Amino acid sequence: MRGSVHSKGSLLLTAWRAPVARPTMDIDLAGKTNNELEDIRSLVGEVCEFATEPDGIEFTAASIEVQRIKEDAEYEGVRVRFNGALAKARIPMQIDIGFEDVIVPRPVEIEYPAMLEFPPPVLMAYPKETVVAEKLEALTVLGLLNSRIKDYYDLALLARLYPFDGNLLAEAIRSTFRHRGTAIDATPVGLTEAFSADPARAVQWRAFVRRSRFESESGLDLDLDEIVAQVRRFASAPLSATAREDAFDLKWRLGGPWA
Known part of the structure; x- marks a missing residue:
């Protein structure tokens, strides 16, 4: 399965040793195989039956259920449920x-x-640049209707903990937006005060923080306007450069700024 899918989503924060990874209810993967339901069922079934170190967990291939998601969207996906x-x-x-x-x-x-104390599994995964680019594309498209509050947390955390090469991030932004048919906006609504001041979004953010049980020491139990400001500080420069089709030769060191 390793060559057939790539890991993405919030589980990567754990793989990248983030000290404060948010909880998640599912596993997100990028498929590099065909999306026929029976082929996906077979692929996951092989993983369920794969022999590993005896850790006490068993997965039941016979319980696998597969269904299409985003039926009317341009990028169709597959959801797999099974029992462990x-x-x-x-x-x-x-x-x-x-x-x-x-x-x-x-x-x-x-x-x-x-x-x-078993050997860690080795996986193929998204690079951080693509993770950032996809989240920026989503908040650009969704604008004020964006309910993906967790993306703001992820972007703020990535900006706080990891360095970025401006050229690589700009190329990921260009490629992702182009592939999804989205125009790059130097100042998307999702990064403005109009979004962070929206009462409904503030309620969603507080509920997310409460569910996630972030410690105050993490620095992530902030109000939404502070989190959006952090993301804006990180994302505005590469978005502006790519919107103008300019080179972006700067470096982002832990916590910024671009220099």
Whole structure:
């Protein structure tokens, strides 16, 4: 399965050793195979039956259910549900697989941290640049209607913890927006005060923080306007440069600024 899918989504924050990873209810993957339901069922079934170190968890291939998601969207995906078990505890699993997206600069090999003293699994995954580019494209398209509050958390965390090469990030932005048919906006509504001041979004953000149980020491239990300001500080320069079709030769060091 390793060459057939690439890991993406919030689970990558754990792989990148982020000290404060948000909880998630599913596994997000990018499919590099065809999206026929029976082929996906077979692929996940092989993983369920793959022999690993005896960690006590069992996955039941016979329980696999597959269905299409985003039926009317340009980029159709597949949702897979199946059951796991640890002793008498039932563990419902969900995998969402998207298709057709571009990955810039290229997929990277990661070691996913193991909870027990077993060798870490080695996976192919999105680079950080594509993660950022896809989230910026989503907040550009959705504007004031954006309810993907978790994306703002992810972007703020990425900006705080990791360095970025401006040229690589700009290329990921250009490629992602072009592939999805989205015009690059130097100042998308989703990064303005009009968005962060919206009462409905503020309520969603507070609910997200409460569910996620962030510690005050993490610096991420801020008001939405502060989080949006952090993301704007990180994203405005590369968005502006790519919107003008200019080169972006700057570097982002931990916490910024671009220099």
